Amino acid sequence: MAADRKPLRIAIAGLGTVGAGVIDVLQQNAEILAKHCPRPIVVTAVSARDKSKDRGLNLSGVDWVDDAAKLAEHPNVDVVVEVIGGSEGKAKELVEKAIANKKHVVTANKALLAHHGTALALAAERAGVGLAYEAAVAGGIPVIKAMREGLAANRITQVYGILNGTCNYILTQMRETGREFADVLAEAQKLGYAEADPSFDVDGVDAAHKLSILTSVAFGVAVNFAGVRISGIRNVSAMDIAYADELGYRIKLLGIGRQTPHGIEQRVHACMVPAASTIAKVDGVYNAVVTSGNFVGENIAIGRGAGRGPTASAIVADLMDIARGFILPAFSAPAESLEPAAQAPVGLHAGSYYLRLMVVDKPGVVADIAGVMRDENVSLESMIQRGRSPNDPVPLVFTTHETTEAAVGRVVKRLSDIKSVLEPAHVLPIEPLS
The missing domain is CATH 3.40.50.720 (NAD(P)-binding Rossmann-like Domain)
Incomplete structure (x- = not known):
């Protein structure tokens, strides 16, 4: 003994x-x-x-x-x-x-x-x-252990979540106070929630690092950070957050890994999620990770994703496993079996989208925009247009029915050729999460 x-x-x-x-x-x-x-x-x-x-x-x-x-x-x-x-x-x-x-x-x-x-x-x-x-990944939330052990009997079809507390804090404060990104970022830096150089956080790189790891564990494939499509939250405005609220959504930076008929999809981006969804209610510096298994269904874990205590707790838990002699393959499957997975082409991503335009308020502009969307087979679900201001730019907001990312990209490119459209369309995917 x-x-x-x-x-x-x-x-x-x-x-x-x-x-x-x-x-x-x-x-x-x-x-x-x-x-x-x-x-x-x-x-x-x-x-x-x-x-x-x-x-x-x-x-x-x-x-x-x-x-x-x-x-x-x-x-x-x-x-x-x-x-x-x-x-x-x-x-x-x-x-x-x-x-x-x-x-x-x-x-x-x-x-x-x-x-x-x-x-x-x-x-x-x-x-x-x-x-x-x-x-x-996700600090003190035991998501790796959950997937490698508790969900090991399942075929995981999707893993997604709020993987960066800095971005979640900024978006929460923007929604609650109506302030713009730069103002809230400066406050987050003063409070120690954001680094002096916040690029890794606000540009989505930190979340993409974590997503590539989660994807490997979830689907038993080689880690593929280069295959993550990454965008951050710098371009999210207070106006977009207000419109999201009016439409029944909240804006979150999500990392999403998903099995599709075309391959594995890995995306980190700001998107709209239904305000009634669980993920929409995860605010402040908290993280959340959701996994979908073919037998267990959906699991969600919420907690602090960074900081001294949560991160140290996770490290000591790993040390305890080693002390017990409990050692699993790092990415769930034996490393010898970790093959590169087929990547789903970006343009084939299917879903609904939010588009905000700043336009010159004059007769015919809506018809011109609608014509472009019709020509690209993008169907409109809703439109918001308020007020008249012949001398100042006014916002036009559209949401679409399900379409492809490639079709939306073509719409955005063609809209930039319309003289009444004053700046590139701001686009956010809509994720119909529960």
Whole structure:
């Protein structure tokens, strides 16, 4: 029995918010972990940029390693916890070396997995070690564990969700206050909800990293970040949010992975969802992930998708699995079987759309626009036109019946040739989610 209690020795690369949070969880919840885990989890080595910084942590008896990559060779380490971040550089070097040295890896690095996940999973399998990453997707929400274990008997046909808390906070504040994107973004930066350079968040890249991982786990295919169609929320205006509300919708940035007759569809974009749907009611910094299985039906998980506590909690849960000897293939199916999937052509996506135009208010403009839509076989479901202002641009809002993205693209291109249309049409897909 003594051998069963041999400590699981871990090294932490990165002692920022999350790395320090892992130590907090291990220390503050030591009694809980002792009840549920057959082996003590002990931090034996750490690495960070600044050794002199006071982090409020007790690191007595812990080896400090200046070069994080050397943690992979540390003789007193069984598991490397990587919370450096980034798809290349030191994080990639550390993870590759740790696997090569037959050390388990736990990471919160969605960018690394989105770009190199399949290769890393294959290397981990061949080395006989675990590659665990619950914290990389939706923070403290156990969505990877749910798909790999609880939903393993199902054929998953769709996975989608709110995968970025920064964008969800901004869109929520825009709806509740009527303010424009730039104003709310500046406030989010002051509050610490958005980075000084918010591009990865507001342009949809962060959500796309996470979606590519979810898609791989859900459908048993190779990770394909390059196959995600990405757009963000910079062009969502207070006017669009107000019109969405009037039409019975809310605007959310969603990541959507879906099996279609034409291949797998991966999209990250702002879209309209019915105001009565569950996903529409997930506000603020919260995340939500919905999976659809052929026997279990629809499952939704909601919680905090980032932050010190939730992310550290997910990392420690992965460490507990390793301590129990419970190691699954990283992306649900054995890495040897992860083949690239056929991608559904973007233009074949079918659905309804919202279009907002700014036009010169004069006779015949609506007829001209309707003629373009008729010629492209795009059927109108509704139109909103209010007020008269011969001297100022006025908005025209349309929603369509189901059509294809290619048809809408042709409409938008032709509308730009109409002199009365003053700027490119703003288009949002409408997702009929429950």
